[in-house]
Amino acid sequence: ASYDVTTSPVELDGWHGVLVCFEDVTAREQAEQIRRDFVANVSHELKTPLTALLGFIETLKGPARDDAKARERFLNIMGREAERMNRLVRDLLSLSRVESEERMRPSERVDVVALVNSSVMTLRAMAAEANVALDVTGHNAPVFVLGDADQLVQVFTNLIENGIKYRGADGRVTVKITYSERELAFRGPGVRIDVIDRGEGFDPVHIPRLTERFYRVDDHRSREMGGTGLGLAIVKHIVTRHRGRFRIDSTPGEGSRFSVMLPVA
Ligand code: ADP
Numbered sequence: 001a002s003y004d005v006t007t008s009p010v011e012l013d014g015w016h017g018v019l020v021c022f023e024d025v026t027a028r029e030q031a032e033q034i035r036r037d038f039v040a041n042v043s044h045e046l047k048t049p050l051t052a053l054l055g056f057i058e059t060l061k062g063p064a065r066d067d068a069k070a071r072e073r074f075l076n077i078m079g080r081e082a083e084r085m086n087r088l089v090r091d092l093l094s095l096s097r098v099e100s101e102e103r104m105r106p107s108e109r110v111d112v113v114a115l116v117n118s119s120v121m122t123l124r125a126m127a128a129e130a131n132v133a134l135d136v137t138g139h140n141a142p143v144f145v146l147g148d149a150d151q152l153v154q155v156f157t158n159l160i161e162n163g164i165k166y167r168g169a170d171g172r173v174t175v176k177i178t179y180s181e182r183e184l185a186f187r188g189p190g191v192r193i194d195v196i197d198r199g200e201g202f203d204p205v206h207i208p209r210l211t212e213r214f215y216r217v218d219d220h221r222s223r224e225m226g227g228t229g230l231g232l233a234i235v236k237h238i239v240t241r242h243r244g245r246f247r248i249d250s251t252p253g254e255g256s257r258f259s260v261m262l263p264v265a
Helices: 026-063 068-101 112-127 149-167 205-207 218-223 231-241
Strands: 003-012 014-022 107-109 133-138 144-145 172-183 189-199 247-253 255-263
Touching: 026 068, 068 205, 068 231, 107 112, 112 172, 112 189, 112 218, 149 172, 149 189, 149 231, 189 231, 205 247, 231 247, 231 255
Parallel strands: 133 172
Antiparallel strands: 003 014, 107 144, 172 189, 189 255, 247 255
């Protein structure tokens, strides 16, 4: 722990002494450290694609100027790097929004089952392109929660996209919806959405850190897949805002399950 110490002389009924105050500043220092790390991480994440872009611009101005083939190849890479920066900025803005809203409980009544189905619909094309069979099973009648529809769609989309990205040889991602009259976590009705893949999975030692910003199991692989490292941090904040629970299970080589539980309105 760290303390700020202040002393001031005191005089009381003829006694002279010194008043010493200890203020526990551990939490403040930790928050400050987290903020510094975050700024350093963001700068690094932005600098990498930016350095690549600047390098290619120089090459295009110089050696590759008259080489049509090289030019096309470089422009494609530049497009990918620019897209990466775009995704990063988009996710940073999302994260900052959900963080600032975390204490404000959403008040709109929304049908979770419809939101899951619409997230799946939007990702069908991506799944088909990746040769992944994407399906929804379980409860299929409307279930209402107090929620923010856009944010819940973002939760399901992030989890399903990850399932597709980190798929293994067996390209299958299943979204399972379970309604329960008495969900233990809420001592009342709840709805649980499991996003299950039979992909590469990971060692469970990583689980406690996966929702930290920029934490990745395999840094190189995640970047290659176009990941920003912010998806699960965003999910965690949105689920917290909805007074829900978020759970991760995984077995290396067998696959993973990401579960979101929400209290029913
Ligand atoms: P990223 O943009 O890197 O995918 P996320 O925050 O969404 O960032 O996920 C953090 C890390 O968790 C990923 O880099 C990856 O290592 C791991 N991960 C997430 N989803 C899965 C999954 N379905 N299967 C295996 N690993 C996963």
